[in-house]
Amino acid sequence: MIEKDNERAKQFTRRAFVMGALQGGILCVLGGRLAWLQIAQGTRYKTLAENNRINIKMLAPSRGEIVDRFGVPLAVNQQNFRVLITPEQTDDLKKALKKLHQIVELEEDTVTKILKQAEKSAAFVPLEVKDNLNWDQVAKIEVNLPDLPGLSIDVGELRSYPFADSTAHIIGYVGAVNKKELADNKEDPVLKLPGYKIGKTGIEKALDGDLRGSAGNVEMEVNVLGREVRELKRDDGSVGNRVVLSIDAELQRYTQERLAQTRSASAVIMDVHTGAVYALSSHPGFDPNLFTRGISEERWQELLYDPAFPLNNKAIAGQYPPGSTFKMVTALALLEAGAVNSRTTAFCPGHYELGRDRFHCWKRSGHGWVNIISALAESCDTFFYKYSTDIGIDKIADMARRLGLDQKYDFFLPEERPGLMPDKGWKERYIGQKWQPGETVVASIGQGYIQATPLQLAVMTSRLVNGGRAVKPWIVGMDGKHAMDKHNWEDLGIAKEHLDLVKRGMNAVMLSKNGTARASQIPVEGMEMGGKTGTAQVKRITKAERRAGVKNEDLEWRLRHHALFVGYAPYTNPRYACAVVVEHGGGGSAAAAPVARDLLQMAQTRDPASTQIVSSADEGFDILRQPPPKKPSFFKVNSNG
C-alpha cells in the first residue's frame, strides 16, 4: 500500500512538473506577446492612441492689415459677433430659439436649419444661429444670457474697408474660397476652414499669401464620444503681414470724390521721381464691405450691368486712344530723329494733305505758322501730321515704349492691361496688311490703333519731366527686402534739351495765351502746373457729319469723345504727375483739365512725397514677399478607428 502510495506520489510529481512547464510556457508566451505589443509595435500603437485622444482644430490666422503710406488703415479686421447655441445645454432647443427670437429677430428657415443641424451633430457641438450682430443686439443678448441657457456669444473676424468705395479698386475684397482656389492652394490647410475668406481682387488677391498669415491650431483631448476634455496645446498661428501701400488715403478719397462729379472717369497721381502711386481712382466704384457682409442679388446685378463698369479699375484696365496727349511722344521722336529742331516751323491751314487724303486739324481755321512749342501748346495736329511721315511709325512706336506705353508694370494690381502701340511688324502680324503712311499720320496725334491706360499716361508724363528716367509705378512699399522709394531708375538716354523743349511746350499749354488749358491753371503761386490736353474719338467723324456741323455734345453719351489730360506740378520742378480720363466727357481742356488741376493742387497741398513711407517691418513683420511657412498637413484618423 505504502509502495503504491509512493509510486502515485512520484507519478503526481512528474505530471505536476509537466503541468508546471506548460504553465511556465504559457506565461512566457504572454510576456512575449506583451513585449511584442509594447516594444516592437509600441510606436504604431502610440500613434493610434494619440489619434484616438487628440483632436486637432485649426485656428484661422488674423489677416494682415493693409495701410496707406502714413499707416492709415485701408483694410482691417472687424470683430464679428455671432450667437451660438449648444443643444445639450438647453432644456428644449426649439423653445430656446423662440426665446432668442424675442430678442433678436430670426428668420423662419434659420430656425429649421438649426433644428436639422442639431439632429445630425452631437449635442455638445455649438451651432451658429446668427452672425454680424450689431452692438445693440450683442448687448441685448448679453443681458438676457442668464435666461437663455445654451446660448453664447462668440467673436470672429470680418474684413472691413474703412474707405469703402474710394479704395475698392486697389484693395479689392475677400470672399469665400472656391473649388479652383482650393485646388491651387493645396499646401495651405487654412483654406479648408469653414467660413474662411480669400482675396478675390486687387491687393487682397495679389498679396493674399502675405496677408493670410499661418494657421494656428489647438490640440484638444477628446474622449470616446468626441467631447472635448481639455486643451492640450495651443498655437495661435501668426497674423498675416501688414502691407504698406504707396497710396495717400486722403488724396485717394479726394480723387474719388472729385471724379464723382463726372459720370465715369479714372485718374492716377504718382511721384515723377520715385514712381510711388499716391492715388489711383476709378469712378464709379463699389463698396467692398458689401461683398464681405453679403451682397443682395439686386445690387450685384446693378454693379454687373452698369455701363460705367463700376467693378473695373479703369485707371489700369481702361484702354483709350491717348489723343493729343500722345503728341509729346511724337515730338520727342521727331527731335531725337533729327527731323525737327527748335527752329523748325510748319504752316497749319487747318488740314494736311497726304496723297489724295486730307487730314483735318482740330482747329478748322488753322493755326498758321507753328513751331514745336506752339504746336504742343495749341495742340496743332498739322505740325505732327507733316513731320511724322518723315520718320515713320516704328520710330514713334519705339519712343512710345521708352516712355512707358504698350507694357504692363505688374505691380500687384492683377487687372492691369498693357495697352497697344502699333508698328509695321504689329500690323503685319495681327492684321496681315502693310502699314500705310496715312496711318502714321493718324498715329502721330494718338488716334487709330493706339491705346493707353491712364496709368501709362501718368508714367509717360513722369518720364518726360523727371529728366528722362525710366521710372515705374509701384504701390506696395517693399519688393523683397528692397524699399521701392529708394530705387534708382535708369536713364532713358533721351537728350536733355529735347526733353526740355517738350516740357516747355507742355508748360505753354497752361501758360501761354493760346494754351489749350490756360483756363485750368492752378491759381496758387508756386503750385502752377504744366500738362497736355487730349480728346479721343470714340466714333469716327464722317464727312457728312463734318459738313452738317454735328457737335460732340449732340451725340449719345456712349458715342461722345473721351476727355484726357496729363499734367505735372509744380512746373518749375515737377514732383507729381497726373493723368485723368473722363469717359465720354467731351474735350480734354473742358472736361479733364479742371479735374487734373484740382487733383494736382490737392497733391501739392498734402505733399505726400515730403514724408517717408512707413515701414512694413515696424510691427515685427519682416519680409513682405515671403510666402507663409508651410505647415504639416493635418490629418485626423477617425477617433474610433
Next chain:
Amino acid sequence: MADHSVRLKEEYSFLERVFQINWGLILLLCVVASVGFAALYSAANGSFDPWASRQMMRFGIGLAALLIVALIDARWWYRLSYPIYIVGFILLIIVEVMGHVGMGAQRWINLGFIQLQPSEFMKIAVVMALAKYFHAATPEEMRSFRFLLPAALLILAPVGLVLLQPDLGTSLMIIMAGAAMFFIAGAPVWLFIGGFVAAAASVPVAWQFLHEYQKKRVMTFLDPESDPLGAGYHITQSKIALGSGGIEGKGFMKGTQSHLNFLPEKQTDFIFTLWAEEFGLTGGVFLLALMGIIFAYGAWIAIRCRHAYGRLLAFGLTFNFSLYVFINVAMVMGLIPVVGAPLPLVSYGGTSMLAVMVAFGLVISCNVYRDSKLPRM
C-alpha cells in the same frame, strides 16, 4: 480496510496551525490584490470610489474567509467535498430556473446583500469532488474506463448546466480544470490525445450550437479589423492601450485609453490593459511574474502534501487560478476571443474575489494538514 471510521493520527493546536499557514503565499496574494486596488483607483480617475474601496473591503472579507478555510482541518474538507459539490450543483439549477438576467446571460443569484455566481463556486466544488474521487484510486483503477466514467460525469453535469446559462467560457474552463485533474491524478496519456482529437473533430458540430454573439466573438477574434467599430472594437482598443504603454508606461493615472473611455470595461475584464498601459511592459511583466510565483507556490504545496487528496486539491485549485489568469491576459492581448473572464484578484468583482480567496484557503489548509492521514474509501 473494513474500518471506515476516520482515523485522526494527529491533532494540531491552533497556534501550530497558524504557524503552518503559508504567510508568504498570503503576502503574494496581498501584493497582487494591491495591484488591483491601484488599478481600480486609477480607473475611477483617482478615486477610491466606486471601485477601489469596495474591492479592498471584499479583499478583507476574502482574507478572513481564506484564513478560516485554511484553519479548518483538511480532513473535514475531504468529508465535505461531495456535499459541497451537491450544494453547488443545486445552486446552478436554481440559477438556471430563476436566475435573473445580467450581461445577457443568467449567471447570478441575488441574495440581497450579494449577487452570488454559483458557477464560480462550482469550479472549486468540481475540483474538490474530483480530488476526493481520485484520492484512493489505484493505478489500475486510473486506467479503467468504468472507474473514470463517474469522474467524467462529475465534470460534465455542471458543464451542461453552465452551457445552458449560456456561459461558454466558464464551461470550457471547468472542462480544462477537470482535464487537468484527470492528468495529474494519473489518467492514461492516450485519453488526452484522444480527447483532444475528439474535441477538434467536434468543433464544426459545436459551432452550430453557439449563440450568435459567441459566433461573432470568435469571428471577430479571427479577424478583428473586419469590424473595428463593432465587436472588434474591444480587442483593437485594448491592443492600442497595451501597445501605447511602451516599456515604462504612461504613468499612474495617465493612461489615455482608459481615462478617455476608449477602453471598455476597464475596471473588470480589461484591468490588465489599464495596468500595462500605465506601467508598461515593466508593470505587466511584474504582475505576470507575481502570478507565476503564486502558481509555483501552489504546485510546491501540492507536491509536499503527503496525501493524494491534498495534492490533487492544491494543484487543481492553483491550476484553476492560473487558467483564469491565462485566459484573461491572453484575451486582452488579442490572443484568444473575448470571453468575458476577469483577472482573478485584480478585476473588480465580489464573487470572483471570494472564490479565489476560498480556493487559496483550501490550498493552505492542504499545507497545514499535509502530514495528516486521510481515510480510503
